[in-house]
Amino acid sequence: MTDASFGAGTADGPAEGKDAIVVGAGIVGICCALALQDKGFAVRLIDRDAPATGASAGNAGIISPWSCVPQSMPGLWRQVPKWLLDPEGPVKLRWSYLRRLTPWLVAFLRSGRPERLPAIADAMFALNQPSLELYRSLLKGTGGENLVRDSYYIHLYRRAEDARLSDLSWRMRLERGSTLERVTGEELREIEPAVSPDYGAAILIKQQGRASDPGAIGRVLAREVERRGGIFLRGEVRALRPDGHGGAVVDSDAGALTASKIVIAAGAWSARLLAPLGLKVPLESERGYHLVFANPGVALSNTLSETDKKFAINPMDMGIRLAGTAEFAGLDAPPNYRRAEVFKRLARRVLPGINTQETSAWMGQRPSMPDSLPCLGPLPGLPNILAAFGHAHLGLTGAPMTGRIVAGLAAGAPPNIDLSAYRIERFL
Numbered sequence: 001m002t003d004a005s006f007g008a009g010t011a012d013g014p015a016e017g018k019d020a021i022v023v024g025a026g027i028v029g030i031c032c033a034l035a036l037q038d039k040g041f042a043v044r045l046i047d048r049d050a051p052a053t054g055a056s057a058g059n060a061g062i063i064s065p066w067s068c069v070p071q072s073m074p075g076l077w078r079q080v081p082k083w084l085l086d087p088e089g090p091v092k093l094r095w096s097y098l099r100r101l102t103p104w105l106v107a108f109l110r111s112g113r114p115e116r117l118p119a120i121a122d123a124m125f126a127l128n129q130p131s132l133e134l135y136r137s138l139l140k141g142t143g144g145e146n147l148v149r150d151s152y153y154i155h156l157y158r159r160a161e162d163a164r165l166s167d168l169s170w171r172m173r174l175e176r177g178s179t180l181e182r183v184t185g186e187e188l189r190e191i192e193p194a195v196s197p198d199y200g201a202a203i204l205i206k207q208q209g210r211a212s213d214p215g216a217i218g219r220v221l222a223r224e225v226e227r228r229g230g231i232f233l234r235g236e237v238r239a240l241r242p243d244g245h246g247g248a249v250v251d252s253d254a255g256a257l258t259a260s261k262i263v264i265a266a267g268a269w270s271a272r273l274l275a276p277l278g279l280k281v282p283l284e285s286e287r288g289y290h291l292v293f294a295n296p297g298v299a300l301s302n303t304l305s306e307t308d309k310k311f312a313i314n315p316m317d318m319g320i321r322l323a324g325t326a327e328f329a330g331l332d333a334p335p336n337y338r339r340a341e342v343f344k345r346l347a348r349r350v351l352p353g354i355n356t357q358e359t360s361a362w363m364g365q366r367p368s369m370p371d372s373l374p375c376l377g378p379l380p381g382l383p384n385i386l387a388a389f390g391h392a393h394l395g396l397t398g399a400p401m402t403g404r405i406v407a408g409l410a411a412g413a414p415p416n417i418d419l420s421a422y423r424i425e426r427f428l
Helices: 027-038 080-085 095-111 114-128 131-139 168-175 185-191 214-227 267-277 338-350 392-410
Strands: 019-023 042-047 091-093 148-157 180-184 201-211 231-234 237-242 248-252 255-257 261-264 284-293 303-306 311-316 319-328 359-368 375-379 382-389
Touching: 019 027, 027 042, 027 214, 027 261, 027 382, 027 392, 042 214, 080 091, 091 095, 095 114, 114 392, 131 148, 131 201, 131 214, 131 392, 148 185, 168 180, 180 185, 185 201, 201 214, 201 311, 214 231, 237 267, 248 382, 261 267, 261 392, 267 359, 267 375, 267 382, 284 338, 284 392, 303 338, 311 338, 319 338, 338 359, 359 392, 375 392, 382 392
Parallel strands: 019 042, 019 261, 042 231, 091 319, 148 303, 261 382
Antiparallel strands: 148 201, 180 201, 237 248, 248 255, 284 319, 284 359, 303 311, 311 319, 375 382
């Protein structure tokens, strides 16, 4: 798919009837578009960038049906000072941004209270568990079937005694049916011989998936949207204006757009679009970095997670990708690619034989809500505008089910799961 071919439509769209505009053509917006088409909607997507760029292409490539552990957990605050002081740590804060970030941080820590965890975990699990099955269904017949592969998700521990299935995060997965296995360092290296002998144990999450090229998944599915008659409009959305009928006019470089349903799937930029409608949503840009080793000289078959420094390692078509870190600096600050260069040293600690000579770096914006749950469903007072943003680290995993939920709501047939945990009103 080229930008020109996918942008061949016009802004006019269908004159009347069952139509939808999806604002944002990342993987979440693309999955929403496909699901809306399944429900009989004529769909236009609008984005300032080409489909499936940004975080949809630069993510760690993990498709994790067993993701049910929120980012905020009891006792996490005790680790944050150590992380902030560590040049190789998983969290960075530009101190000039702290004042703006503080309300979000307070809500984030409150979300990690023990009494809140079961409901959050159940909501995460409902959204993420069907991901592998749904991707296989979406990719069937597209030629992109091999872009999603079976995998273990291997969590590495330097100290064997730290790999405890009795810890809260592992118990939360086990309670929801995850198949876990603790292995010794020797057993770990039988599975992944390239891993350093410094790691004394690992915990395997089975029945996982990994993307051999996350951006390619989005591009393949975007072509499928086009094949079904969808139209991609390249342009920046400047504002949303209420139309007086429970919806909005989308003011954009492609003109003033209207439709019977509008889906906001603009990732970390979604809150800016909603602010003129009087909605102040605690959506934060959690900036992530990756570094790809193009000729790594070592082989991996599964996804690795380094539990101390909190980053992932994934084999992909373009090489081995290391991804992670959470940098809080806002949407507009320039990238700090030293955060990506740190991965060279970290890679050698995990994979001593890796060739670090040929690399490429990337930074992208994760859209993070304080409770690790996205906003899904109609906006208050605006029933024809649907939220589909805030997936944080789990956009790739949660996108297919998000599409089904949003399309069901748009068609007046919500899915048979409790949607209250995703309501945007929970933070208004």
